[in-house]
Amino acid sequence: MRAFATLVDRLTYTRSRNAKLDLIADYLRTTPDPDRGWALAALTGALDFPAVKSSTIRNLLTERVDPVLYTLSRDYVGDTAETASLLWPAPEGEDPSDEPSLSEVVDLLRAMTRSTVLTELPKLLDRLDANGRYALLKFATGAMRIGVSARLARVAFAQAFDVSVDEVEEYWHGVEPPYPTLFAWAAEGAPPPRTDLVPLFRPFMLAHPLDETVVSMDDYAAEWKWDGIRVQLVHINGETRVYSRSGDDISATFPEMAEALDFPAVLDGELLVRGSHQGGEEGGAASFNALQQRLGRKTVSKKMLREAPAFVRLYDVMIRDGEDLRELGWAERREHLELLMDRLDPKRFDLSRLIEADSFEDLATIREGARDDAIEGVMLKRRDSPYIAGRKVGLWYKWKRDPLLIDCVLMYAQRGSGKRSSFYSDFTFGCWDGDPDKGADLLPVGKAYFGFTDDELKWLDRHVRQNTVNRFGPVRETDKSLVLEIAFDSVHESKRHKSGLAMRFPRINRIRQDKPAHEADRIAALKALVRD
Amino acid sequence: MPIKPAPDFSWIKPDPHGIFVEPCNAWIDPSKPVETALVTHGHADHARGGHGAVFATRETLAIMDLRYGGAGRDVMIPMREPVDIGGGVTATYFPAGHVLGSAQILLEHAGERVVVTGDYKRRPDPTCEPFEVVPCDIFITEATFGLPVFKHPPIAGEMRKLLDAREQRPEGCVAVGAYALGKAQRVICELRRAGYDEPIYLHGALEKMCALYEELGVPLGELRSATGIKKDELKGQIVLCPPSALNDRWSRRLPDPVTAMASGWMRVRQRARQRNVELPLVISDHCDWDELTQTITEVDPAETWVTHGREEALLRWCQLNQRRARALAMVGYEDEDD
Known part of the structure; x- marks a missing residue:
């Protein structure tokens, strides 16, 4: 626990992204299993101990400290966990050798219920110093808030063991804390975690800004760049997940999309809300602002599903009926995608239309003339480009509308x-x-x-x-x-x-x-x- | 325990601008120019310029001279020697343990005793005499860190953190924000006590005060100016500056600095983060919560008055402990940079 508490403490005060990566990578390299796995779970927000709530901590404190002094302290510090870690009356005769390991903490926290937490959590707090108490309470309430995103933690993991972050992202949704198979693969060269049974996220192919580049329309296809959020729909083993660009699982936010795909496939597209602001009636999509009302929700009301129904405008197909198509050129994948449309519910899916342009100049004219301000610009995709994770020069370009x-x-x-x-x-x-x-x-x-x-x-x-x-x-x-x-x-x-x-x-x-x-x-x- | 009867001390009057001692027409730590000022210590929020006569310890007068070039007619008051200041009032100065020359002032009049602490602490400090408990009827105390979340850790651990940070960065330096009077010199002395005998580099605003400390008998080891030297010379070094310089243009001259700050506020993470501090050092020249409450218990006055800081919590503690107390609404006492 001490190593984790020190990590949390140092991350709190570190502002540089590289320094944060170094701190986390160093911790992951030097800490034994399964502690490092639990720490990684905490940093990526994958842990939840339902018995421990902010109100639990407050109740524990006001049993031990005058409630007025507690409230004055809490108001000054501005954070319940930190106030509690500072105010906790340290027991007589502290025994540092009794400090619990992170995995022991996890076992104890998991065993706590609403009725035992008020007697069990204090015993744990008594075994830690102020830094340890702070880390424990942040860990237990699942709200670390130390300026580390889940993505940053995964990048640090890749850096720690010198493996590719794309591979880490690919396996991430198929493993559970404390991630023994992931550590065995990255740290000890064991085979990678199995990925064939769970709907995994595959890193997106991304585009470079076009800037001054001029391309030939013989080699490149053009599509509109719609202003929604890029998503990936994955179906396997009877389960569908919707992933955002950063690899976050947003299925719960868009349940209508999670229900809409029912055969094994991985699809790439733009998530939009029905409307007519983008591209008029034909474009069929509302503004980004309308979509924004639906983002970040853990549950969605029926009213919202009715008034702002989501759909996905498909750009690409990565896997279909278990067959990986990513090695094929874009034009071939596009044919597969067009054939797929018959199997998809038109209420939930449509196809990203190609822009017919004879030449680059022609495309420039079409782009200029796009009456619709809500469309973000134009995408250019090399017709023979395989689907490659990340941004590879020369394959895909984005040509944004002038600001x-x-x-x-x-x-x-x-x-x-x-x-x-x-x-x-x-x-x-x-x-x-x-x-x-x-x-x-x-x-x-x-x-x-x-x-x-x-x-x-x-x-x-x-x-x-x-x-x-x-x-x-x-x-x-x-x-x-x-x-x-x-x-x-x-x-x-x-x-x-x-x-x-x-x-x-x-x-x-x-x-x-x-x-x-x-x-x-x-x-x-x-x-x-x-x-x- | 029954509450002691309230004393009627009509001769001493708390005012937003200081404590007014009516029979001798004198003020303690006034925030406006007055005829006669009794000054507890040299910090600018307690010792201001423009007074007629200033009663203070030798060191405090020297500090005021340095800052204001003569703040008024100096009257040097030796520690622990009662001085008749007129109107039947006797003043005796006792060490407060806050900074060099800092004093609490015992005022006696008609058999009644009042102690004004100014700022004080109970921890050992190699740069000044330790606080002494002075029995009295009314104890007028500060409460800068008057919340139970404030517990200052032993200073040796904080020095270890500072020295470790320096060792981890041979190509960079550690910039320590420390209040120019008191904190800076205490940090230097504690570094020396921890066995660090490299030169310590100073921001220009600290140089004169450090020189004065040495003159007054506080050895600080080898100090160098951080101004006008090559960036490379500062690699692997410790540089002290006022807290305000940490995030300002001055710090651009430093090679890849870790930003440290020596202050009691560093106990609270958000306070440290707000100031962009990367290495918080919890070092304070004020009492923490336990020292404040311990001091009130030891002095055991009939009544406690709280001048400035987080007085609400200290009043609550007094109430819970059956002690009579009141808050004085004082203006102009700052606590930001301690």
Whole structure:
């Protein structure tokens, strides 16, 4: 437990991604089984001990500490587990040799029930120091919140044993904590975990930005780039799972899709919600904003299923009836995919239409003329490209629609973290809520922390320092004299912001030193760009 | 235990700007310029410039001279010697263990005894005299770390963390944010006690104060300025700076620094994370919760007044322990960088 507590402690204070990877990889290499497996499960959020809740911890504490002093402490610290770890009255005569191992902790936590937890958890807490108690409570409540994503933990696993992260992702959904077969494969060269019985995630093939490249339409096929989320549907052994691009299982969020595939296959497509914002009636898809209402839910109401039904626009087929098609060229796979459509429910699936273009110039014209702002752009796929995990140069390209642009005024700046910790690098900008010459005010419309070069960052940092009019903790308010040209992909109505608008992917496109602040855009101009 | 009867100390008046001692028209640690100021220690929130006369220990006067270039007419008060300050009031200064020269002030008038602690701690500190328990009727205490979550660990472990971090980074350095008066010198002394005799590098804002400490008899070993030297020279070194410099432009001169901070607040993870601290060192010049409550128990006053900090929790503790207590709403005492 001590090694795990130290890992949690150090991860808490580490900001650099590489340093986090090193810490986790080092831990996984040097810790014995099954402890390291349990730790990996904790870091990837795969553990849940239903008997231990935040309220359990609170009850334990208020039995031991004056409730008023507990509440004052909790309010100050802001985290129940940390408050408890600090306030826990250490027993007399501590015996460090009695510290439990992580696997012993798991066995004890699993054995606890709602009725025994109030007597059993204290015994465990008594055997640990403050750091150990913190790690234990975070571990037991399943909410680590130490800035480590499940993906980062898997990358660290691959790094620890020098195996390919794509392979780790591929086996991941077929193994259970504490992952003995996964460690045996990666650390000791045993055969990989079996993958033929569970609906596993296969890493996606991804595209490079086209930039200045010009391709021949003889070699490449073009499709629209729909603005939903990329998903993979996997059916095997009577079970279907829906995976997001990061390999997260989102079947529970989209149960109608999990029910819709009933033969062994792995399909690749764009998850969308029915509507007409993207591509009109023919396009048949609602805006990303409509889809967003359904993301991140663990359960879905009937009303939601009725009002925002999901479907998948298919791009590719990776495996069909147990046959792996990934080695075939794109054109052959496309034929297989088209033949598959008869076996799929048209309510839940349609086929991503190909764009008929005679030449690259022709395609450019079609792309320019796409009336529909909600479509993200165009995809170009080499006709003979096999399905290869990751981004391989020359096979697939994305040719995004040109971004929308608007001129905003810099309002606030905040210092960044990590390498940027000494720079003001997070910028909040606003538009005028009326005529600035008639006393209109600026309303914040967005926040951006990229899009500029290192030199521009230095310049912006200096501008902020020299033009500060107010400080609020880490935030500086500037004199609102600087115009920034902001590029963004789309803008939506939002109740969360005072301006009533929220941008997608805002970034700083240009610093407009030449433009006076009162000539920056108004809220109305931004509102006119809303497409849903 | 019955609550002792409330004493009627009408001659001592808590005011938002300090403690006012009416019979002699004097203020303790006033936050505005006054005719006569009794100053407990040299931190800027307690010792301000612009007073008529300043009554303080030799070291505190020296620190104020350095900071304000003469804060007023100096009256040096030796430790433990009662001094008649007029109006029938006697003041005696006792060590507070907070920083070099820090004192608690015992005020006696008409047979009544009041102790004003200023800031204090109970842990050993090689840079100053330890706190002494002074019996009194009214005990006016700080409560900077007045929450039961604050327990300062033994300093040796924190020094180990600092030295380990340095060893792990031969190509980088450890930048330690430490308050310029007191904390910085204590960290240096503790490093020396832990056997570290390499040169320690200083931010310009710490240099004069360190020199003054040495002059006043606190040896600090070899110190070097971190200003105007090559980046490479700082590789594998420990650099001390004020906390505010850690995330500011000054730190760009350092080779791949680990950001450390020596402060009692580092006990709380979120506080450390908010300040971008990578290596929190829980080192405080104030009492932790157990020391605060232990001190009140030992002094055993009829009444406890709390000047600043997290007074609510300490008042609650007094209530639970049948002790009469009240909070004074003082302004201008800061606790951010301890």
